[in-house]
Amino acid sequence: MLDVIVIGAGFSGLQAAYSAKQAGLSVAVVEARDRVGGKIWSVPLASDRGCAELGGAWINDSLQPRVWNYVQKFGLKVVKQRLEGTAVMQESENERSEFPFGVAPEFSSEEKENLAFIRDHFQAESLKKGLPSAEVDNMSLAEYVQKLGVLPKVAKMVNIWSQVMHGLEATEESAAWFIDYCRRNKGFMAIRADDSTGGQYMRFQDGAQSIAKEIAKLIGLNSIYLSSPVDSIIDSKSHITVTTRNGKMITARKCIMSVPSTMYKEFNISPPLPADVQTVTNGTVLGDYNKAIVCYDKPWWRTEGFNGYFASYSGPLTLGRDTCVEEKNHYSLTAFVNGKPGREWSKLPPHARRAAVLKQLSKVFKGNPEVFRPIEYFDQIWQHEEFSRGALAPVHAIGHLTKYASVYGKPVGNLHFVGTEYSPEWKGYMEGALCTGEQGAEQVLESLQKIPAKI
Ligand SMILES: Cc1cc2nc3c(=O)[nH]c(=O)nc-3n(C[C@H](O)[C@H](O)[C@H](O)COP(=O)(O)OP(=O)(O)OC[C@H]3O[C@@H](n4cnc5c(N)ncnc54)[C@H](O)[C@@H]3O)c2cc1C
Numbered sequence: 252m253l254d255v256i257v258i259g260a261g262f263s264g265l266q267a268a269y270s271a272k273q274a275g276l277s278v279a280v281v282e283a284r285d286r287v288g289g290k291i292w293s294v295p296l297a298s299d300r301g302c303a304e305l306g307g308a309w310i311n312d313s314l315q316p317r318v319w320n321y322v323q324k325f326g327l328k329v330v331k332q333r334l335e336g337t338a339v340m341q342e343s344e345n346e347r348s349e350f351p352f353g354v355a356p357e358f359s360s361e362e363k364e365n366l367a368f369i370r371d372h373f374q375a376e377s378l379k380k381g382l383p384s385a386e387v388d389n390m391s392l393a394e395y396v397q398k399l400g401v402l403p404k405v406a407k408m409v410n411i412w413s414q415v416m417h418g419l420e421a422t423e424e425s426a427a428w429f430i431d432y433c434r435r436n437k438g439f440m441a442i443r444a445d446d447s448t449g450g451q452y453m454r455f456q457d458g459a460q461s462i463a464k465e466i467a468k469l470i471g472l473n474s475i476y477l478s479s480p481v482d483s484i485i486d487s488k489s490h491i492t493v494t495t496r497n498g499k500m501i502t503a504r505k506c507i508m509s510v511p512s513t514m515y516k517e518f519n520i521s522p523p524l525p526a527d528v529q530t531v532t533n534g535t536v537l538g539d540y541n542k543a544i545v546c547y548d549k550p551w552w553r554t555e556g557f558n559g560y561f562a563s564y565s566g567p568l569t570l571g572r573d574t575c576v577e578e579k580n581h582y583s584l585t586a587f588v589n590g591k592p593g594r595e596w597s598k599l600p601p602h603a604r605r606a607a608v609l610k611q612l613s614k615v616f617k618g619n620p621e622v623f624r625p626i627e628y629f630d631q632i633w634q635h636e637e638f639s640r641g642a643l644a645p646v647h648a649i650g651h652l653t654k655y656a657s658v659y660g661k662p663v664g665n666l667h668f669v670g671t672e673y674s675p676e677w678k679g680y681m682e683g684a685l686c687t688g689e690q691g692a693e694q695v696l697e698s699l700q701k702i703p704a705k706i
């Protein structure tokens with residue numbers, strides 16, 4: 252019998268398996284997809300100009316030590332996010348304004364002051380410790396900023412934050428969840444920043460998925476079962492048995508589940524998870540968190556003085572960035588098609604999605620005809636993925652963060668839970684996934700040391 256079986260080969264599952272193996276435990280990883288990496292998926296361009304990051308892409312060398320350690324260990328090459336140039340704010344389909352990247356959009360002075368007030372409030376809140384109160388947890392983010400006296404244009408900006416950070420509208424997540432997310436992730440400003448102080452500082456030249464592929468090699472490819480969706484998990488106290496849809500049955504002393512909690516209800520778990528664990532996990536939602544990546548022969552927007560960054564109140568693209576990798580002759584704009592506008596856009600057929608993306612880019616970049624000359628185009632709808640069902644990470648139902656804090660993510664019998672959603676730091680990110688992977692392996696090791704090795 253194995254010591255531990257890990258369900259899922261995303262960053263958290265791979266790290267859990269690797270840490271367990273390093274601690275001397277025998278491990279197997281069972282993954283539904285035919286690849287490792289989960290929500291990190293780097294697909295090659297047909298033009299051989301590097302890859303498109305359909306999932307996570309950005310990292311930070313000084314703030315995210317686990318990811319950075321792997322970058323160095325595996326000798327991966329990175330690029331810094333380009334900061335120079337003019338940014339664009341699209342306030343409605345036909346209304347746009349330009350502003351220097353890194354400062355507030357061209358709002359009125361009263362609105363700029365209000366935006367700075369709201370931003371500073373969240374930054375101050377996010378530097379506090381502990382969980383926000385149940386009162387704040389029972390209020391949506393939209394209601395919370397109304398109470399702070401938000402102006403209409405600034406409320407729309409708060410909605411963009413919620414869309415691009417979590418794939419949800421500000422009415423759909425609790426203010427406490429938003430604040431807690433900022434607290435775990437070095438503060439609101441670090442989450443939003445594209446320079447060395449924030450989460451969008453660097454990208455990979457050859458794709459973030461390289462890390463997953465390399466960790467998989469360290470675990471041992473023979474111990475990783477791909478294309479094997481798990482169907483049932485039976486905890487028999489002395490051991491735990493995992494059965495896949497293709498009939499594979501694996502028994503181990505412990506099981507680490509790395510699938511997002513929103514999806515636990517899709518597994519046959521016996522005995523069933525305790526009622527309060529079911530309530531909180533069934534209540535989590537995965538956002539509409541999609542990407543459209545448009546690749547060009549040249550970075551024409553730079554020639555025009557644009558940074559490539561834009562934010563939009565009209566959608567469907569909510570926010571975009573330059574994602575070029577000059578070393579690969581790769582010139583692309585990547586837009587997030589998130590929240591409600593992303594939900595509507597994702598219902599369109601592929602040709603109509605592409606048309607909507609190009610039309611909006613044309614409005615953002617002043618009708619430049621180059622917009623309509625992409626060499627390659629990708630879009631990725633994570634809600635359509637059977638083994639993800641949305642992104643970025645599960646978000647608690649309003650009021651549940653504080654109510655179920657004592658059970659959420661805690662082991663149940665021989666079943667342990669990891670995944671970026673549980674991370675005390677960089678929750679929602681690759682770094683957070685690695686952090687919980689380490690923690691899950693530690694939990695298992697500790698509990699195995701308490702029981703005899705042979706049963
Ligand atoms: C569009 C997008 C942009 C992002 N941008 C960034 C970014 O710039 N920087 C950053 O750090 N993070 C980013 N993220 C977030 C990052 O991708 C995630 O935080 C991280 O990859 C989550 O890892 P995980 O292991 O917790 O979960 P997952 O990656 O979801 O792993 C879960 C694994 O379980 C598998 N699985 C599911 N069901 C089953 C089953 N029945 N049986 C077996 N296996 C199963 C899945 O296939 C998957 O491999 C982004 C994500 C998306 C989608």
